[in-house]
Amino acid sequence: MKYELSPSILAADFNRLGEQIKKVEEAGTRWLHFDVMDGIFVPSISFGMPVLASLKKETSLFMDVHLMITDPGRYVDTFMNNGADMLTVHAEACTHLDRTIAQIKEAGCRAGVALNPATPVSVLEHVLDTVDMVLIMTVNPGFGGQKYIPYCTRKVAVLRNEFDRRGLDTDIQVDGGITTDTLPEVLKAGANIFVAGSAVFKGDITKNAKELLELMEHEA
Numbered sequence: 001m002k003y004e005l006s007p008s009i010l011a012a013d014f015n016r017l018g019e020q021i022k023k024v025e026e027a028g029t030r031w032l033h034f035d036v037m038d039g040i041f042v043p044s045i046s047f048g049m050p051v052l053a054s055l056k057k058e059t060s061l062f063m064d065v066h067l068m069i070t071d072p073g074r075y076v077d078t079f080m081n082n083g084a085d086m087l088t089v090h091a092e093a094c095t096h097l098d099r100t101i102a103q104i105k106e107a108g109c110r111a112g113v114a115l116n117p118a119t120p121v122s123v124l125e126h127v128l129d130t131v132d133m134v135l136i137m138t139v140n141p142g143f144g145g146q147k148y149i150p151y152c153t154r155k156v157a158v159l160r161n162e163f164d165r166r167g168l169d170t171d172i173q174v175d176g177g178i179t180t181d182t183l184p185e186v187l188k189a190g191a192n193i194f195v196a197g198s199a200v201f202k203g204d205i206t207k208n209a210k211e212l213l214e215l216m217e218h219e220a
């Protein structure tokens, strides 16, 4: 199983975005998490295609795009053409989840499906074999800097068991409140892709990213 840290730029200083991304890349990360919020599916509004396109020109990091938007199928091709490598949509935001997953894969992107904390893993029963990654939200989506919701660890364990039962080693991503304190527990439960915003970009970015990477490799 491969392990990745995906720093969320939502917590970055946008005045120094390029410089801060360079720091996480030099620290050894390979992924970058890009949170898109539409003010409808979640209360806040973040950033979109032009920002993604301009980052893509400057970095070779794997662009992990988390779409917190209603009816994300409308934007699959646009995000893909602007540099997304992975497109993760919320099950709760898709009227036709099966169709949207197929659309992402046909566009040539890796397909992820996200679940809010209160949504049970069982809603994915019939599509689990078709996705490249499941994102278990460990906070309610919409804002950075929130506290990890402890019951989500159990959801990760249930999902990892189900993948094992099916003979799949599909990626499980966790997002929200991931720190040096919460990462070991959720890694043991079966997560292998860790999104971290505040824990990377607040304070000494190089030191933060290295600490999380070392912990991830040590616990794996």
Ligand SMILES: O=C(CO)[C@@H](O)[C@H](O)COP(=O)(O)O
Pocket (backbone or CB within 6 Å): 008, 010, 011, 033, 035, 066, 068, 139, 140, 141, 142, 143, 144, 145, 146, 175, 176, 177, 178, 195, 196, 197, 198, 199
């Ligand atoms: O998707 C989201 C929030 O909705 C995240 O990706 C946050 O950006 C994570 O921030 P921290 O909880 O790590 O500060």
Ligand SMILES: [Fe+2]
Pocket (backbone or CB within 6 Å): 008, 033, 034, 035, 066, 175, 195
């Ligand atoms: Fe996210």
